[in-house]
Amino acid sequence: MSKKLDSDIPQEAFDWYDEYAHGGMDRRTFMAKLGTLVAVGYSMALLTSTLLPNYVLAEQVSFNDADIKATYETFYSPNGYGKGAGYLVTPTKKTGTLPVVLVIHENRGLNPYVKDVTRRLAKAGYLAFAPDALFTLGGYPGNDDEGRAMQKTMERSKIQQDFVAAAKFIKKHDRSNGKLGAVGFCFGGYIVNYLAAIESDLIVAGVPFYGTPAQSELRKNIKASLLIQLAELDERVNKYWPEYENDLKKVGAPYQMHMYKNAQHGFHNDSTGRYDKENADLAWDRTLAFFAEKLV
Structure with a gap:
């Protein structure tokens, strides 16, 4: 039996991981499904190393970088x-005031990847703030599975309001120029869409990466400029786009949407095998250019 390569891993494995990561499948079922691929020549080590995060890889800007200072x-x-x-x-x-960006994590708390994204923004000249939805439960536990389980026990409406409060807090910071942007990934992408819809003047600009839209009844409030980043292979999120786009057009909300060819959900996250460097770099360049136009 020939040895399988990471480039050969079938799309269904990525789909299983997406379902598992978003609560539609428990770990035992996920691992059992991966076992069916082991039976046809894949190694379990290859599958898990490709699909599950390795946060050693997620440090593009060191926390010791002299150009930034991090606090809680x-x-x-x-x-x-x-x-x-x-x-x-x-x-x-x-010196002086700075444009501000709220950074919003996935559905598992403030993990190392999202902290690194926050440092990248500060390195680019922004006052960057990344709340941890798990703070009241002790914070991100250092493990995505545990973090996901913890966040699942919390009330979604209260989490949403925590991010509204975080947005208002950082917008009023002494170093803030009063212009607030938000970027988020997956669940965080949803929260960016929610912040744009819940209060018309809360954020000036939002960049939701592969996030579902806010509830339809809230979308009439959207005035913020949106840069919507979607992955071509992400059927779960993409199915919402036609309706969302129609509602954005109805209210005259300024938006751009980019669909990244052959990209998986989570393609910006450099700690997993779903990472697509070419598309991630392009999406990030667009994000920085967007914020430079809207916030500076």
Whole structure:
């Protein structure tokens, strides 16, 4: 039997991981399905190393970088869980006020990949703040499976309000220029869409990566500019796009949508085998150009 390569892993394996990562399949079922691929020549080590995150890979900007300073800050969230906290990263070589970006994690808490994205934004000159939805449960536990299970126990409406409170907190920061953008991934992409819809003037610009839209009744409130990043192979999220686009057009919301060819859901996350460097770099360049236009 010939040895299978990571480039040969079938699409169904990525689909299984997506279902597992979003709560539609438990770990035992996911591993059992991977076992069916082992039976036809794939190694389990190859499959798990390709599909599951390895956060050693997710550091493009070191936390020791002299151009940034990272701290943890708390904020009040009266309509959420009462109190929140997040990772605040500030450029060290810029003075005065700064454009601000809220960074929103996936459905498993503030993991190393999202913290690195926050540092990348600060390195680019933004005041960047990444809240951890799991703060009231002790914070991201250092393991995505545990983090996902923890976040699943929380009330979605309260989590949403925690991010609204975080947006208001960082928008009023002493170093803020008053222009707030938001970028988020997967669940975080949904939260970006939600922040744009829940209050018309909360954010100026939003970049949802492969995120579902806010509830249809809220979309009439959208005034923020949106840069929507979608992955061609992400059928679960993409099925919402035609309706969402129609609603954005109805309210005259400014938006751009980019569909990344042959990209998987999660293609920007450089800690997993779904990472697509070419598409991720292009999407990130577009993100920085968008924020430079809308926030500076």
